[in-house]
C-alpha cells in the first residue's frame with residue numbers, strides 16, 4: 168500500500184487526500200478516464216475545440232491524469248512539446264511520444280504552476296476546474312493565464328455536474344439533490360463551469376468562445392448515448408460510499424435505486440452538458 172501523503176484509502180479504494188473531487192484515484196479509475204476520453208472524442212470528433220497554429224511549439228496540460236489527451240495531441244502535433252502536470256500523474260513513464268513530458272506537482276501549492284511566465288503557446292485543462300472550490304479555481308485560472316504566452320491559446324473543457332433530462336424523474340432528482348449536497352459539503356459551486364468566458368476575459372483572455380455540448384445518457388440517444396451508460400454506471404459505483412449515506416439507503420436499497428436511475432435515463436431522456444471554452448491571451 169502506498170505511503171504517499173497525498174493519498175488516502177476508503178473502502179479499499181485509493182483517493183487523493185485533499186482533492187474535493189470525491190472519486191478514487193487508482194488503476195480502475197485510470198481505465199474509467201481512458202474510456203471517458205475516447206467517448207468524449209467520439210462524441211465531438213475532435214480532441215480540441217480552438218483552432219491551433221500548425222507551428223505551435225509548446226503546450227501545457229494542467230491536471231493531465233493518465234496523459235491520453237496529451238499523447239494523442241503529441242502525435243497530431245509532432246513539432247510541439249507537450250508538458251503535463253498532475254498531483255499524481257498516471258501516464259506511462261517510458262512508452263509515450265518523445266515530445267511529451269509528465270511533471271508531478273500541485274497547482275495549488277504556494278508557488279503555483281512550476282513554470283516561468285509566458286512559457287506555453289497553449290494551455291489546456293479538462294475535467295479539473297469543476298472539482299475546485301471557487302477560491303482555488305480563481306488561483307488556478309490566474310496561474311494558467313500567467314504561464315500562457317501573449318497570443319497563446321487557453322482551452323478549458325469541463326462538465327456541468329448536474330444531470331439533466333427532457334422530463335423530470337424522481338431518481339434523477341434524488342441524484343442531483345444528493346450530488347448538490349456532496350458538492351456543498353466540499354465547498355464546491357455547481358455553477359462554476361457554466362460560463363467561464365467572463366473569468367477569462369477579466370484575466371485578459373479575449374475573444375473567448377464557449378460551446379455547450381449536450382451528451383445523451385441512455386440508448387434513447389443513439390450509439391453515443393448508449394456508450395454513456397457504462398460511464399454513468401461507473402460514476403454511480405465509485406460514488407456509492409458517498410451517495411448511499413446522503414440518500415439514506417442501505418446497500419440493497421442503493422442497488423434498487425441505481426436501477427431506477429437507469430430506467431429514468433431512458434424514460435426521461437437524460438443528458439449531461441459539457442462546456443468547452445477557449446480564447447487568446449492579449
Ligand SMILES: C[S@@+](CC[C@H](N)C(=O)[O-])C[C@H]1O[C@@H](n2cnc3c(N)ncnc32)[C@H](O)[C@@H]1O
Nearest residue numbers: 200230231232253254255272273274275293294
Ligand atoms: C478528473 S481528472 C482529469 C484528468 C484529465 N485531464 C482527463 O481529462 O482525463 C482530474 C485530474 O486533476 C488532478 N489534480 C487535482 N488536483 C490537483 C492539484 N492540486 N494539482 C495537480 N493536479 C491536480 C488529479 O490528480 C486528476 O488526475
